Amino acid sequence: MATTIHDVARLAGVSASTVSKYINGGSLREKNNSKIQQAIDQLDFKPNTIARSLKNNRTRTVGVILPSLSNAFCAAIISSFEKELQKNGYGVLICDCAEDPKAELSCAQFLMDKKVDGIVNMPLSESPEFLPLFQESRIPVILIDQKPADMICDTVLVDNLNASYTAVEYLINRRHRKIAIICGDQERFTANERLTGYMRVMQDYGIAIRDEYIRYCNYRASSSYEIVKSLMTMPDPPTAIFATSYDLTIGTVTALNELELTIGKDISLIGFDGLALSAIIRPPLAMVTQPMEEIGQRAADLLLRRMRGDYSGFPSTERLKTTFIAASSVRDLNA
Amino acid sequence: MATTIHDVARLAGVSASTVSKYINGGSLREKNNSKIQQAIDQLDFKPNTIARSLKNNRTRTVGVILPSLSNAFCAAIISSFEKELQKNGYGVLICDCAEDPKAELSCAQFLMDKKVDGIVNMPLSESPEFLPLFQESRIPVILIDQKPADMICDTVLVDNLNASYTAVEYLINRRHRKIAIICGDQERFTANERLTGYMRVMQDYGIAIRDEYIRYCNYRASSSYEIVKSLMTMPDPPTAIFATSYDLTIGTVTALNELELTIGKDISLIGFDGLALSAIIRPPLAMVTQPMEEIGQRAADLLLRRMRGDYSGFPSTERLKTTFIAASSVRDLNA
DNA sequence: TTGTAAGCGTTATCAG
DNA sequence: CTGATAACGCTTACAA
Numbered sequence: 001m002a003t004t005i006h007d008v009a010r011l012a013g014v015s016a017s018t019v020s021k022y023i024n025g026g027s028l029r030e031k032n033n034s035k036i037q038q039a040i041d042q043l044d045f046k047p048n049t050i051a052r053s054l055k056n057n058r059t060r061t062v063g064v065i066l067p068s069l070s071n072a073f074c075a076a077i078i079s080s081f082e083k084e085l086q087k088n089g090y091g092v093l094i095c096d097c098a099e100d101p102k103a104e105l106s107c108a109q110f111l112m113d114k115k116v117d118g119i120v121n122m123p124l125s126e127s128p129e130f131l132p133l134f135q136e137s138r139i140p141v142i143l144i145d146q147k148p149a150d151m152i153c154d155t156v157l158v159d160n161l162n163a164s165y166t167a168v169e170y171l172i173n174r175r176h177r178k179i180a181i182i183c184g185d186q187e188r189f190t191a192n193e194r195l196t197g198y199m200r201v202m203q204d205y206g207i208a209i210r211d212e213y214i215r216y217c218n219y220r221a222s223s224s225y226e227i228v229k230s231l232m233t234m235p236d237p238p239t240a241i242f243a244t245s246y247d248l249t250i251g252t253v254t255a256l257n258e259l260e261l262t263i264g265k266d267i268s269l270i271g272f273d274g275l276a277l278s279a280i281i282r283p284p285l286a287m288v289t290q291p292m293e294e295i296g297q298r299a300a301d302l303l304l305r306r307m308r309g310d311y312s313g314f315p316s317t318e319r320l321k322t323t324f325i326a327a328s329s330v331r332d333l334n335a
Numbered sequence: 336m337a338t339t340i341h342d343v344a345r346l347a348g349v350s351a352s353t354v355s356k357y358i359n360g361g362s363l364r365e366k367n368n369s370k371i372q373q374a375i376d377q378l379d380f381k382p383n384t385i386a387r388s389l390k391n392n393r394t395r396t397v398g399v400i401l402p403s404l405s406n407a408f409c410a411a412i413i414s415s416f417e418k419e420l421q422k423n424g425y426g427v428l429i430c431d432c433a434e435d436p437k438a439e440l441s442c443a444q445f446l447m448d449k450k451v452d453g454i455v456n457m458p459l460s461e462s463p464e465f466l467p468l469f470q471e472s473r474i475p476v477i478l479i480d481q482k483p484a485d486m487i488c489d490t491v492l493v494d495n496l497n498a499s500y501t502a503v504e505y506l507i508n509r510r511h512r513k514i515a516i517i518c519g520d521q522e523r524f525t526a527n528e529r530l531t532g533y534m535r536v537m538q539d540y541g542i543a544i545r546d547e548y549i550r551y552c553n554y555r556a557s558s559s560y561e562i563v564k565s566l567m568t569m570p571d572p573p574t575a576i577f578a579t580s581y582d583l584t585i586g587t588v589t590a591l592n593e594l595e596l597t598i599g600k601d602i603s604l605i606g607f608d609g610l611a612l613s614a615i616i617r618p619p620l621a622m623v624t625q626p627m628e629e630i631g632q633r634a635a636d637l638l639l640r641r642m643r644g645d646y647s648g649f650p651s652t653e654r655l656k657t658t659f660i661a662a663s664s665v666r667d668l669n670a
Numbered sequence: 671t672t673g674t675a676a677g678c679g680t681t682a683t684c685a686g
Numbered sequence: 687c688t689g690a691t692a693a694c695g696c697t698t699a700c701a702a
Contacts, residue, residue, distance in 0.1 A: 004679055015689040020681055028687060049448050050389045051679035054694050059385070061428070061449070069414035072407060079404035082431050086442075091449055093396070093426045096417050107421075113384050114396070114426055221611070254614040276556070279589040280616060339695055350673045355697055363671060386695035389678050 003043045011039040023047060053115065061091040062303065063111035065104055065121040069096050073246050073273050073292065074122060077144065080296030081120060088304055090117070101125040108133065118303045120144060126187050127151050140306030142299045146189045147317065154306065156299045156318045160190055163288045163322035164197025164244070167270045170286070170326065171240045172205050175333035176268060180213040180231050180238035182224050182248050191216070194244045213238055217248070224251030232259055232267070240268035240330065249274060253281060268330040275325075284327040291320050338378045346374040358382060388450065396426040397638065398446035400439055400456040404431050408581050408608050408627065409457060412479065415631030416455060423639055425452070436460040443468065453638045455479060461522055462486050475641030477634045481524045482652065489641065491634045491653045495525055498623045498657035499532025499579070502605045505621070505661065506575045507540050510668035511603060515548040515566050515573035517559050517583050526551070529579045548573055552583070559586030567594055567602070575603035575665065584609060588616060603665040610660075619662040626655050 005023075009016040012035040022028060022036045039045070053059045062085060066074045082092045093114060095107035101124040108130030111119060119134060119141045127148035134141045143155045164181075171179050181198045184191035195214070202209050212234065217223035224243060228251070231237060243249040249271035253263070261267045264283040271277065271287035278285045298318050306314075340358075344351040347370040357363060357371045374380070388394045397420060401409045417427045428449060430442035436459040443465030446454060454469060454476045462483035469476045478490045499516075506514050516533045519526035530549070537544050547569065552558035559578060563586070566572060578584040584606035588598070596602045599618040606612065606622040613620045633653050640647075 002679090005681095006679080016679090017681075017690080018688055021688085024681080026687090032687085046448060048389075048450075048679050050385060050394070050450055051694090052681080054383075054385045054389050054678090054696090055680045055682085057694085069404075069410050069417065072410075075404050075407075075410040079431055082404065082429060083433060086430065086445075091428045091445070094417060094429050095421065096414055098418060110421075110426070113381060115383075115385055250611055250615055257614065257617050257619075276585055277615065279592065280585055280612065282592050282617060284592075337695090340697095341695080351695090352674080352697075353672055356672085359697080361671090367671085383695050386678090387697080389680090389695085390697050392678085 002048065003045050005045070005047065007043055008036065008039045008045050011043065012036045057115070058117055059091075059115045060089060061093055061114065061116050062118040062120065062307075063093045063095065063107075063114065063116040065095045065097060065107045065111070065119065067097055067099050067122060067124050069094070071247070073290070076292035077122070077296040077299075080293040081300045082296075084297055084300030085304070090304075097124055099124065104128060105130050112137070112139075118142075118307045120299050120303060122146065123148065126189070140303060142303045142306070144295060144299055148189070152315045154302055154314065154316050156295055156302065156320070157190070158290050158295070158320045158322050160193035160322075161197040161200070163290075163324070164194040164242070165201045166197075166322075166324045167242055167286075167288050168198050168201045169205075170324065171242070171268065171270065171330060172201065172207065174268070174330055176240040176330075177207055178210075178213065178236070178238040179207075179240045179242065180215065181242045181244065182227055182252065183214070183216050183244055184219045184248070186216045191244070198242065219245055219247055221247045221251035221254070224248040225255045226251075228252050228255035229259065232256075232261065238267075239333070240270070242270045244272050246271075246273040246277075248272065249277065249285075249287070253277075253285075264329045264331055270330060278325060278327065281329070283329050285329045286327040287325050289323050289325060291322070294320055337383070338380050340380070340382065342378055343371065343374045343380050346378065347371045392450070393452055394426075394450045395424060396428055396449065396451050397453040397455065397642075398428045398430065398442075398449065398451040400430045400432060400442045400446070400454065402432055402434050402457060402459050404429070406582070408625070411627035412457070412631040412634075415628040416635045417631075419632055419635030420639070425639075432459055434459065439463060440465050447472070447474075453477075453642045455634050455638060457481065458483065461524070475638060477638045477641070479630060479634050483524070487650045489637055489649065489651050491630055491637065491655070492525070493625050493630070493655045493657050495528035495657075496532040496535070498625075498659070499529040499577070500536045501532075501657075501659045502577055502621075502623050503533050503536045504540075505659065506577070506603065506605065506665060507536065507542065509603070509665055511575040511665075512542055513545075513548065513571070513573040514542075514575045514577065515550065516577045516579065517562055517587065518549070518551050518579055519554040519583070521551045526579070533577065554580055554582055556582045556586035556589070559583040560590045561586075563587050563590035564594065567591075567596065573602075574668070575605070577605045579607050581606075581608040581612075583607065584612065584620075584622070588612075588620075599664045599666055605665060613660060613662065616664070618664050620664045621662040622660050624658050624660060626657070629655055 005016050005019050009019045085092050097103035122144040123146045143153050145157050147155045183195050215227045243252040263269050271285050275289050340351050340354050344354045432438035457479045458481045478488050480492050482490045518530050550562045578587040598604050606620050610624050
């Protein structure tokens with residue numbers, strides 16, 4: 001059916017191994033070079049990548065394990081990651097965990113069976129169980145966004161602490177004192193870092209921390225929606241809210257709208273990610289944005305290096321900076 | 336290094352082909368069944384999928400070619416598509432075209448080299464050049480969202496015409512007559528269908544169609560942003576705008592905000608996709624939503640059937656229904 | 671039912 | 687530089 005290297009060899013009047021050498025950049029007689037190329041063109045020969053993989057244990061395919069593709073933050077990162085790998089001739093196999101931490105392990109198993117050359121994972125679980133599996137097999141793994149406490153692994157993430165610090169400081173400077181923060185899972189690294197930033201700036205400015213203003217949840221918009229409703233019906237509600245993820249921001253805005261509270265007047269708000277939201281919400285939303293493209297790119301570059309066998313600087317932890325965007329969703333109480 | 340079927344055979348005291356038969360569900364002596372299973376467990380044997388693929392020309396991997404993963408509409412569809420294929424043991428290889436129609440062909444070539452068992456494509460080009468390639472190789476292809484005029488292919492899309500008709504009719508019923516529509520590429524099937532729905536309902540209600548209210552662009556938020564600015568500074572601006580995609584909706588809202596026009600009062604608006612937007616924009620945004628999950632699922636089901644060799648009903652065109660969500664972003668001019 | 675042997679399309683080794 | 691030969695790990699006739 002498909003044309004093989006043998007067909008090319010026959011047509012060119014050389015052996016299969018010579019053709020193989022030609023394809024893989026070996027040096028041979030000029031005469032043969034052209035003969036072989038001619039035969040390849042004539043037959044429109046494409047080497048069978050499966051056979052190749054079987055031979056050299058490299059599939060030129062990498063796996064991605066992520067919480068959900070419907071999550072804009074994930075999708076944006078993967079989009080830039082994929083572009084970079086595509087450029088380098090790699091295929092990208094995507095496994096969506098549907099936000100289920102247990103799925104991570106089975107996805108990893110699946111990718112292992114597919115013999116991927118490398119893995120990128122945005123972990124759901126605190127410390128990915130599958131990691132040792134890959135490390136034994138010497139298949140490089142890059143973690144994104146979260147950093148597990150007890151495992152050694154290359155990681156690309158952002159400076160959550162300062163992101164949070166800066167945002168809350170902005171509120172404090174505008175004389176806000178009753179500041180609520182809506183965090184993700186208490187267990188998760190990122191959530192924790194963001195909370196720590198909040199704690200630290202509050203302490204640095206000598207503001208009392210009130211537990212009832214600190215709320216954890218599972219990162220769903222519906223959760224922050226409920227939280228905001230509860231926060232705003234407290235006897236002493238906050239004057240400002242800091243929502244620490246894209247989805248949490250969505251839920252917050254939705255709730256505030258329903259409560260008919262005017263953002264930037266009745267309540268101040270700083271969101272997270274979702275630059276696009278900033279412009280469509282009125283008033284424009286102040287927020288912290290992560291460099292999603294850059295995260296994907298860095299992860300790609302690092303993974304490519306590791307797959308090339310370059311393990312310099314292992315384990316590398318790349319911390320990228322977030323950006324704070326000021327906007328009128330925060331009321332200046334000095335004014 | 337890795338354990339092979341031979342290792343299992345040796346340990347179980349049978350031949351490799353017997354083990355192979357066992358794995359592939361052949362019938363053999365009860366005694367051997369258990370011996371082999373034991374050996375498999377003991378060695379933690381996993382068949383090498385690459386070797387398998389080489390043998391039977393099936394990789395259990397499908398390819399996806401799409402305009403961009405950063406596009407929420409694409410991502411949502413692929414998310415549900417991937418889930419369905421994952422359930423069925425397939426891997427999903429994703430190729431992001433970065434909105435470049437030329438990239439489609441090279442992505443297709445790449446996937447062909449990867450020996451995917453099937454393809455799903457959300458086409459950028461009017462008629463995907465790569466289609467014949469796959470059809471020759473009898474590799475099933477499912478097109479999503481767009482339907483090329485001149486090619487025979489399975490397709491899953493929505494009823495754009497009625498989607499548009501219903502939305503514009505809603506405006507008309509509220510006495511809007513000066514209705515602008517922001518369409519995508521004039522060339523593209525979907526854009527055309529949506530425009531046709533607009534034309535038809537306008538005609539059905541005997542409303543004069545004014546060319547200056549019909550605007551085409553490249554589906555980017557920045558384009559609709561410019562268009563809206565131009566529309567609203569016309570001597571006789573529209574009283575209502577229908578934005579026909581997610582990104583076009585974003586750009587429209589942004590522009591209206593900047594122009595300080597109050598949606599639902601100074602100007603009426605109906606958007607497209609992005610249910611999440613509806614709740615965070617104030618007032619809530621009326622819009623047309625596509626059943627993205629279902630699109631992904633249908634495409635998956637159809638592709639799985641085709642890969643099973645079931646070509647009944649080919650070429651099948653599945654038309655799904657959109658939903659119209661009324662909201663106060665449309666002012667009732669009767670009132 | 672089970673085993674032997676050939677082959678899927680490449681590449682690596684090693685002799686010429 | 688070139689080519690014969692033997693893998694890579696699995697499946698599948700075909701023979702026993």
